[in-house]
Amino acid sequence: MSEDLWYYAQGGAQKGPVTFAELREMATSSRLAADDLIWRPGLSGWSPASSVQGVMPEANSGPPPLAMVAPPAAPFAGAGHDPYADRGRAFLRTAARRARQLGDAGEQAETMPHIRMVGRLLEVLKGVFHEAFLDQIDSGARRVGHIAYVAAALLFFLFYSVLAVKVDSMQIFFGALLGILPLAVVGHYTAVMFLDAGSRLIPSLPSRLFSAAFLRCTGLIFFFGALGPLLGGLFLLVKTNDWATFGVSLAVSAVLVYMGAVCLNPASLSVEVDEKAGAGEEALGILSFVMKMMLRLSPIVFGVGAGAGVGAAVYLLVLVLRDEFLSLGFPIVADLTVTELTGQILAVGLVPFLAYLAFVFLYLLLDVLRAILSVPGKLDAMRQAAGGE
DSSP states (O other): OTTSEEEEEETTEEEEEEEHHHHHHHHHTTSSOTTSEEEOTTOSSBEEGGGSTTTSGGGTTSOOOOOOBOOSOOGGGSTTOOHHHHHHHHHHHHHHHHHHTHHHHHHHHTTSHHHHHHHHHHHHHHHHSOHHHHHHHHHHHHHHHHHHHHHHHHHHHHHHHHHHHHHTOHHHHHHHHHHHHHHHHHHHHHHHHHTTHHHHHGGGSOEEESOHHHHHHHHHHHHHHTHHHHHHHHHHHHHHOOHHHHHHHHHHHHHHHHHHHHHTOGGGGTEEEOTTOOHHHHHHHHHHHHHHHHHHHHHHHHHHHHHHHHHHHHHHHHHHHTTOOOOTTSOOBTTBOHHHHHHHHHHGGGHHHHHHHHHHHHHHHHHHHHHHHHHHHHHHHHHHHHHHO
């Protein structure tokens, strides 16, 4: 009997299917009354729950089952009845019931030693990288970025000039004069105009997330992800004395650590954790969080990129002064040639502008999605208003 699928009627409505064990659980928790009718495929009619042995807590030793009574309706007993569909619905009901219990399971998991250790680590990191400290990092990245960007452009121009003298090539000199300096001026002007876009836009666009778990897990991934480039760069530095790759690895690790710190401080992105948010709002909240993160990263990427550019230019100057530099087509780091590396360093100045454009157009898409999600609620309100009239 425990493997059968049962239906029950309450308030004139037929519900189910449920397993016999679920039926007993409903009776024990008073969600199924003794006079509620129940039925399963194979029976000739509906019966009170108290008449079926084993359903009600007091029915285990009670009187024999009463006679079957006429059912209110038996739509599942017709020719269209599909037992496989019933079992599928019962499986989904059981899965949903167990999913509702995941919160308790998560609380139990927090008692595990390694889970507690990770939680304490995140709390320590949040204490170190608090919101005020992140604001100081942003401000420092802007100041350092402005100085380092100009210095990197001048050092790269100096490198090309020294190289032009070494190889007796005026083409290299004029190429640097007409390429590096104009691009540097345009890039720096663009950075100045859009570096503060995030600090102006983000506070005016609050958003919500359903759970802090997404932020904590994402932050943990960023923090541990920062170890990969750092350890890889140290390994290459020790093994091959590759300072260029180490500098790039250090810059990538710094950006990842900052991203992890922002995840632990959602208020820095005007993100509020609200457990009343629905699934659609959660998706919009995550998308909004990613967009704001991109905008907030602009000063950090600009500052770190410009600083890395200074290091790369100094490294190249040392090589060319020692006559250890081969040619402009020689790969320096990650298969990048000197000219490609120079272009990427100068392009750092365009990052704030590109991040601003991407944020504006993606937020327009976000508004469209919000409007689509609000349609069902508006339709329900219209139906209720029409019914009231």
